[in-house]
Amino acid sequence: MGGMKAPEDLLRRVRQGNRFLLTSHVNPDGDAIGSALGLARLLRRMGKGAVVWNRDETPTIYRPLPGSERIHVGAEPPAGFPDVFDAIIVLECPSPDRTGIEQYLGERPVINIDHHLGNQHYGTINWVDTAAPAVGEMVYRLAQGLKVALEPETASCLYLTLVTDTGGFRFSNATPVAFEAAASLVRDGAHPEQVAQWLYESQPLPVLRLAGEMLQTLQVHEGGRIASALLTQEMFARVGAAPGDSEGLIDYPRSVAGVEAVTLIREREDGTHKVSLRSRGEVDVEKIARQHGGGGHRNAAGFVLEGDREEVRRRVVELLAEALNAPGEADQAGQESTGR
Amino acid sequence: MGGMKAPEDLLRRVRQGNRFLLTSHVNPDGDAIGSALGLARLLRRMGKGAVVWNRDETPTIYRPLPGSERIHVGAEPPAGFPDVFDAIIVLECPSPDRTGIEQYLGERPVINIDHHLGNQHYGTINWVDTAAPAVGEMVYRLAQGLKVALEPETASCLYLTLVTDTGGFRFSNATPVAFEAAASLVRDGAHPEQVAQWLYESQPLPVLRLAGEMLQTLQVHEGGRIASALLTQEMFARVGAAPGDSEGLIDYPRSVAGVEAVTLIREREDGTHKVSLRSRGEVDVEKIARQHGGGGHRNAAGFVLEGDREEVRRRVVELLAEALNAPGEADQAGQESTGR
Numbered sequence: 255m256g257g258m259k260a261p262e263d264l265l266r267r268v269r270q271g272n273r274f275l276l277t278s279h280v281n282p283d284g285d286a287i288g289s290a291l292g293l294a295r296l297l298r299r300m301g302k303g304a305v306v307w308n309r310d311e312t313p314t315i316y317r318p319l320p321g322s323e324r325i326h327v328g329a330e331p332p333a334g335f336p337d338v339f340d341a342i343i344v345l346e347c348p349s350p351d352r353t354g355i356e357q358y359l360g361e362r363p364v365i366n367i368d369h370h371l372g373n374q375h376y377g378t379i380n381w382v383d384t385a386a387p388a389v390g391e392m393v394y395r396l397a398q399g400l401k402v403a404l405e406p407e408t409a410s411c412l413y414l415t416l417v418t419d420t421g422g423f424r425f426s427n428a429t430p431v432a433f434e435a436a437a438s439l440v441r442d443g444a445h446p447e448q449v450a451q452w453l454y455e456s457q458p459l460p461v462l463r464l465a466g467e468m469l470q471t472l473q474v475h476e477g478g479r480i481a482s483a484l485l486t487q488e489m490f491a492r493v494g495a496a497p498g499d500s501e502g503l504i505d506y507p508r509s510v511a512g513v514e515a516v517t518l519i520r521e522r523e524d525g526t527h528k529v530s531l532r533s534r535g536e537v538d539v540e541k542i543a544r545q546h547g548g549g550g551h552r553n554a555a556g557f558v559l560e561g562d563r564e565e566v567r568r569r570v571v572e573l574l575a576e577a578l579n580a581p582g583e584a585d586q587a588g589q590e591s592t593g594r
Numbered sequence: 595m596g597g598m599k600a601p602e603d604l605l606r607r608v609r610q611g612n613r614f615l616l617t618s619h620v621n622p623d624g625d626a627i628g629s630a631l632g633l634a635r636l637l638r639r640m641g642k643g644a645v646v647w648n649r650d651e652t653p654t655i656y657r658p659l660p661g662s663e664r665i666h667v668g669a670e671p672p673a674g675f676p677d678v679f680d681a682i683i684v685l686e687c688p689s690p691d692r693t694g695i696e697q698y699l700g701e702r703p704v705i706n707i708d709h710h711l712g713n714q715h716y717g718t719i720n721w722v723d724t725a726a727p728a729v730g731e732m733v734y735r736l737a738q739g740l741k742v743a744l745e746p747e748t749a750s751c752l753y754l755t756l757v758t759d760t761g762g763f764r765f766s767n768a769t770p771v772a773f774e775a776a777a778s779l780v781r782d783g784a785h786p787e788q789v790a791q792w793l794y795e796s797q798p799l800p801v802l803r804l805a806g807e808m809l810q811t812l813q814v815h816e817g818g819r820i821a822s823a824l825l826t827q828e829m830f831a832r833v834g835a836a837p838g839d840s841e842g843l844i845d846y847p848r849s850v851a852g853v854e855a856v857t858l859i860r861e862r863e864d865g866t867h868k869v870s871l872r873s874r875g876e877v878d879v880e881k882i883a884r885q886h887g888g889g890g891h892r893n894a895a896g897f898v899l900e901g902d903r904e905e906v907r908r909r910v911v912e913l914l915a916e917a918l919n920a921p922g923e924a925d926q927a928g929q930e931s932t933g934r
Contacts, residue, residue: 417763421790422762422763422764423757423762423763423776423786423790424762424786424787424790424794425786425787425790426786426787428780428786428787429780430777430778430780430781431777432777433773433774433776433777433780434773434774434777436763436773436776437770437771437772437773437774437777438770440768440769440770440773441770446763446764446765446766446768447764447765447766447768447874450761450762450763450764450765451874454764454849455764455848455849455850455851455853456849456851456852457849457850457851458850458851459812459814459818459850459851462809462812462846462847462849462850463809463810463812465805465806465809465846466805466806466807466808466809466810466812467806467809467810468806469802469803469805469806469807469809470803470806470807470810472799472802472803472806474799478799506802506805507802508795509794509795509796509797509802510797510798510799510802511795511796511797511798511799512796
């Protein structure tokens with residue numbers, strides 16, 4: 255059930271190597287960035303060289319992490335590759351193609367450290383623990399195995415991976431192992447308040463003001479099972495918000511008690527409406543989106559509609575109500591994987 | 595540094611008693627409700643009687659907690675008081691008057707369990723641990739001292755106190771002790787995902803609408819270091835919100851990037867204003883609150899002010915600006931305990 259020691263062959267390989275290249279997956283998230291930066295610090299603390307290389311940019315919210323400015327970003331390998339590196343450590347990546355730099359992986363032995371169900375065991379060494387709440391937690395166990403004390407900055411990098419991958423200790427992977435690792439990392443100097451500030455308390459003022467505008471339009475339908483909200487160009491202008499500022503605002507209507515499906519309808523500059531859909535559990539909003547030329551996943555999808563704003567709202571609520579009441583929907587969905 | 599064992603005289607008194615009355619402070623929060631319900635379950639598990647009596651209503655978001663429907667609410671004591679009770683256990687309450695039922699406390703021995711700095715030690719027995727992340731964490735230690743295994747529901751009640759008092763493990767009291775207690779409570783059957791759903795994804799519609807109203811009044815001051823927002827009786831009426839529905843709304847202005855101190859000013863039915871304060875780091879808002887007849891912790895406090903709404907806002911922002919710019923504030927604060 256997780257919390258097991260890092261394997262001996264991995265410990266040996268890390269002790270023997272002198273320089274490591276660390277990478278993760280495209281569109282890196284908190285666990286990808288935090289586990290790589292934490293491991294890089296750990297290796298340097300052991301007197302080894304470590305370079306983090308990600309194909310994609312580090313998202314803004316992870317840039318305060320110590321060392322993020324040193325990440326090598328892009329499709330081209332860092333200087334000296336492959337000769338100066340003893341091995342490539344791939345973190346939080348279920349398959350080679352997801353690294354975005356697959357063609358370079360053959361140049362050096364690969365150490366695959368991951369917690370994804372369905373990891374393809376593509377490494378020379380593979381340490382896959384699907385019970386680990388985050389790969390950063392596995393790096394913490396690696397540090398224990400290597401008997402290297404963590405510096406506070408390293409502990410913060412690894413602590414952040416726990417926070418992002420457990421949704422702030424709100425998902426089902428907020429296990430005893432996750433909380434024990436958090437306790438230990440905080441003892442080593444991780445700073446929960448600071449990490450939370452990086453992740454959650456750095457909202458631009460217009461984003462909150464825009465949320466306020468949107469919440470004025472919040473309605474529920476179908477006896478509370480559907481929630482809808484609107485965003486207009488006028489609202490964006492009134493609060494001085496940029497187009498990207500509505501990202502994530504659909505989480506507000508999503509948090510209404512008892513709601514199973516949600517739509518946020520955003521008026522675009524050309525007067526058409528971007529319809530965002532979210533659902534809980536079995537309601538398949540991707541299907542609705544696809545039928546209207548859009549796309550997404552079962553629980554998060556979107557498409558574009560033309561027409562009068564309230565007319566669009568009525569139409570979308572109707573579509574969601576149909577999906578909600580469709581017979582057999584649950585049976586079909588039950589056959590899909592529930593993996594994260 | 596917290597995590598110390600429950601004192602022997604308390605353990606003895608609890609073992610000896612047969613029926614306990616449990617209470618907390620007016621306007622009960624998650625720690626007040628969760629620690630009382632958790633302790634009541636613990637006592638019943640030991641074969642003892644336990645009644646929770648709070649002067650004020652249980653806020654909606656805490657009503658899913660097991661046993662919340664059995665809380666005796668109001669200014670009148672529960673049936674049989676005082677004769678049937680051996681002692682009154684007051685949880686999370688720094689002074690007798692804050693219970694709202696002060697006149698009844700003299701009727702029975704009082705056991706005072708709290709983590710507030712400045713607790714007045716008003717009990718026959720006083721267990722005050724300012725390093726405890728939540729009083730619920732102290733109840734957890736009490737259970738350990740009493741050697742009573744926790745049921746999953748009890749563990750969830752106590753786990754919730756950790757979540758609410760540490761702001762979802764985001765405040766400075768998200769200490770190793772807090773995470774270790776969380777790990778242990780989850781092992782005992784607390785359900786982080788469910789608690790998160792109660793707290794964060796079960797918002798009554800009026801709460802979100804009220805948030806929308808409040809966000810319309812959001813302002814920043816002092817170059818963005820202070821944020822303020824208002825709630826009026828008119829807003830409550832317009833969205834159909836109950837008084838308890840504003841609980842937690844101060845977290846919205848608190849999440850603005852760069853903000854160090856926050857106030858939410860809520861008009862009460864009698865026309866006076868409840869001033870809630872939050873701060874980051876060294877800014878001591880408890881001091882401000884205390885000087886105005888209120889109380890709280892260094893980073894979370896409140897008091898009541900009379901006067902015109904915008905006048906109150908101006909005055910409070912002024913007080914926060916003074917605290918923010920006070921020389922030596924950090925030095926003074928450094929000498930205090932870091933308990934909440």
